[in-house]
Amino acid sequence: MQDVSQPAVQGAIRLIFEHDADGVRLVLQQAVNLAVTGFDVHPDVRPGHYVEIRDAAGTALTRVPVHTAFTGSTEVFPEDHGEPITRVDASGQPGAFTVVVPAPEAAAQIAVVRIAPAAPSAPKPGAEMRSPAPAEPEVTDLASFPIERAK
Amino acid sequence: MTTADGSVIGTTQIFGSAPANRAFNVVLLAEGFTAAQQAAFDTACATFLTAFRTTPPYDELSPAINVFRVNVSSTDSGADDPTSAGGTGATARTYFDASFGGNGIRRLLICNNTTALTVAAAQVPQFTVVLVVVNSAVYGGSGGSIGTYSLAVGATEIALHEMGHTAYGLADEYPYYAGGAETGHDHHPATEPTEPNVTINSARATLKWGWAVASTTAIPTMSNPDCSTVDSRPSPVPAGTVGLFEGAHYYHCGAYRPEYDCKMRNLSVPFCHVCRQVIWNRIEPLSTLPARDRTPISVVARYPEHLDVFAVAANGRTMSDWWDRSSGWAGWFQVSGGIASPGGHGSPVTSIARYSGHLDLFVVGTDNRIYSCWWDVSGGWSSWFALGGLIAATGSTVNVVARYTDHLDLFTTASDGKIMSTWWDARSGWAGWFQVSGGVAAAGATVTAIARYPFHLDLFTVGTDNRIYSCWWDDRSGWSGWFQLGGLVARPDSTVTVLARYPDHLDLFTTASDGKIMSTWWDARSGWAGWFQVSGGVASPGSPVTAISRYSNHLDLFVVGTDNRIYSTWWHDTTGWAGWFNVSGGIAKPGSEVAAISRVTEHIDVFVVGSDGIVYSTWWDGSGGWAGWFQLGIT
Structure with missing residues (x-):
């Protein structure tokens, strides 16, 4: 193969958040030259907590999962590895988490969201059978922040 | 402090x-x-x-x-x-x-x-x-x-x-919250966990790690007889057996883990097979993809700002990468643990989007049976499942057509060369396989199909006499017999590429026995034309012709030439056929196929296995012409 070029990595932003019983705060947003894999920017909708990137009109452009925050508990590890790992309650305790999100040119807002499973719609009696339309997830905003672009 | x-x-x-x-x-x-x-x-x-x-x-x-x-x-x-x-x-x-x-x-x-x-x-x-x-x-x-x-x-x-x-969003697989003496953790809630390594689903057909479960492994593999406590009995199967083991995700019963033990259950033990696969699919997308040299690449645009690409890795794994305008290329990942048949040129993964939030994939597996899986925006990837008991020709291609959103028609060749079909309909599910009008294909030939109307199919293949044959299906008359299209003698492993620029017109492309790139057309008003060589082109032995139509009066062709360079030409109704030209200096594996798609009319995306065995891409845009080739991976 000739004339091969390595494609430029699309812009991304690292975000660091703190959270406690009072809510979620954004403590750092930092442009970063990093490829975000489809493993994190998965296009299928799964319940959980996410950081979502939106355009100026509030339309979601992309989202990445928050794996370890908001769990309400923490693990305690046994010194004897034959003993069980256990969990203890950590509800409301302060914590922090980070994500790296793609930052397309249209990105204007950051939102921390919770996605609940979509409720299945009841079949319509007598209606012609169709493939299920993609279910609209129930997205709840926990906090939102503007994206700061370097001048 | x-x-x-x-x-x-x-x-x-x-x-x-x-x-x-x-x-x-x-x-x-x-x-x-x-x-x-x-x-x-x-x-x-x-x-x-x-x-x-x-x-x-x-x-x-x-x-x-x-x-x-x-x-x-x-x-x-x-x-x-x-x-x-x-x-x-x-x-x-x-x-x-x-x-x-x-x-x-x-x-x-x-x-x-x-x-x-x-x-x-x-x-x-x-x-x-x-x-x-x-x-x-x-x-x-x-x-x-x-x-x-x-x-x-x-x-x-x-x-x-x-x-x-x-890093991977794996769940805890241990079956207790506080060591096993807790209360309120006898039965898992009836909500499916989103994590990939725990489930409440005990149905083999829809198990999220079904791709890793041998058909001989019992499902469930181990059930807890007393949900008031943790099941501490030893495993009934050898270590490393993937199945369905009850007790996971902090509950004694009602939730299952893939193996008896895993690092997500106990420290100082290995990750289970399913967790290892998840880790692979997080890290491997950071690399490029060494692909099977001649196995075709498949590409689908579910909507204009998105592409899904499917290829087969050099070791047979069924791989995918996708591009979205908002996030770039996602990186290669293995689709549901699939392995494609290595026979012939290697069975490709074929794909279709019946609607923008759904993909259906098909491949011939290592046992030469036909497998399918799907991706849905609301549920992600399913496991692969076998479509009946058909034994396909080793390494054969499964072609698929959606005449309408709730229907699929599949075509492939059986181990004895018979041209076989089945269909899926949302109302009735999968039908059985049947031979299409007694047809038998040449060894290595594919069966191509096109739906010019929702009630009509046209099929093309190379027969055992190396001539091009066609037949059709119409819902008013059923299947026609096979008939020969002129006297062209094709390479026995040729693919007949077909396009419908509009419903009453077909353009066909294939390679003759001497490698010449040949075309003919059919029009409802004039019938079939004779075969002609396209702009003097000759293909690398075994390389099929790829064709796309960006407008009803325009065609773009792609092929690997005898010098293994990647060539293109076009036809426009006012200017006729252009000469062949090398696309951005590209060189492909001998006999390989060029995949191309036009997700918007003034744009073409092209994918090949390069001369070094890595998957490459380039694009043409009406405003900027051809870009350089890049190794397809993550951006």
Whole structure:
């Protein structure tokens, strides 16, 4: 193969958040030259907590999962590895988490969201059978922040 | 007890050479090491590195992994160890404010997560995971957004377990919350966990890790006879057997794990097969894809700002990458653990989007049976499942047509060359396989199909006499017999490429026995035309002709030439056929296929297996012409 070029990595932003019983705060947003894999920017909708990137009109452009925050508990590890790992309650305790999100040119807002499973719609009696339309997830905003672009 | 109690000394990369912007970057932070104790931190990092690199599957993923150590000095040595949690009462002025005794439990070792994440971002902006190494011989650690562990023997296992949560979203597989004596954890709630390694589903056909379960393994593999307690019996199957083991995700019953044991269940045991696959699919997308040389690539645009590409890796794994305008290329990942038949040129993964939120895939597996899986925006990837008992010709292609949204028609060749079909309809499910009008294809030939109308199909193949044949199906008259299209003698393994620029017109392209690139057309008003050579073109032996139509009066063709360069030409109704030209200097594997798609009319995306066996792409845009080739991976 000739004339091969390595494609430029699309812009991304690292975000660091703190959270406690009072809510979620954004403590750092930092442009970063990093490829975000489809493993994190998965296009299928799964319940959980996410950081979502939106355009100026509030339309979601992309989202990445928050794996370890908001769990309400923490693990305690046994010194004897034959003993069980256990969990203890950590509800409301302060914590922090980070994500790296793609930052397309249209990105204007950051939102921390919770996605609940979509409720299945009841079949319509007598209606012609169709493939299920993609279910609209129930997205709840926990906090939102503007994206700061370097001048 | 703050960052005033120390300073960041510097950062050293201790493993890896991957570009940091396309790598899995692990950062180790020193906590509770004084300036004079930094050598001890360096030793601890080396110990971690040995454990990390020898833990499957990380032992096979080294090319995409970097490890950095960040030396940080603290005023005092160690960590706080409060007496209220059974500790010594020691206090230590340290940079990340580490302390044993979180939640009153001595071995729960915590630190200031915000400071750790901020320091890591400053030192290694592209970091993936952060581990804080605490200078204490007291056993302890914790998880969450960062992993924290001490120097006690075995504490590195905490870091490896916690990375399972932080980097991959793996669930805990242990069947209890507080060790097994808790209440309220007898039965898992009736909600399917989103994590890939636990489930409440006990149906083999829809099991999320069904791709890893042998047909001879019982499902469930192990059930808990007493849900009031943890099932502590030994495994009924050999270690490493993937099945369905009851007791997981903090509950004694009603939730299942893939293997009897796993690092997400117990420390000091290996990750199970399913967790290893998840780790692969997080790290491997950072690499390019060595592909099977001649196995066709398939590409689908579910909507104009999105592409899904499917290829087969050199080792047979069914792989996908996707591009979205908002996030770029996602990186290659294995689709549901699939392995394609290696016969012939290798069975390709074929794909179709019946609507924008759904994909259906088809492939011939290593047992030469036809398999399918799907992706749906609301549920992600399904497992592969066999479509009946048909034994296909080794390495054959499954072609698929959606005449309308709720219907699929499939075509392939059986092991004896018979041309076979089946269909799926949303109202009736999958039909059985049947031979199409007694047709038999030449060895290695594919069956191509097109739906000019929702009630009509046209089929094309190379017969056992190496002539081109066609037949059709119409819902008013059923299947026609096969008929010969002129006297062209084709290569026996030729593909007949067909396009309908509008419903009453077909354009066909194939390669003659001498490699000439040949075409004919059919029009409802004039019938079939004779075969003619397209602009004097000759293809690399076995390379099929790829055709797309961006307008009803325009065609673009792609092929690998006899010099293995990638060529294109076009036809326009006002100017006729152009000469062949080399696309951006591209060279492909001999006999390979060029995949092309036009997701918007003034744009073409092209995909090939390059001369070095790596998948490449380029594009043409009406405003800028042809771009250079790039290795397809992640952007």
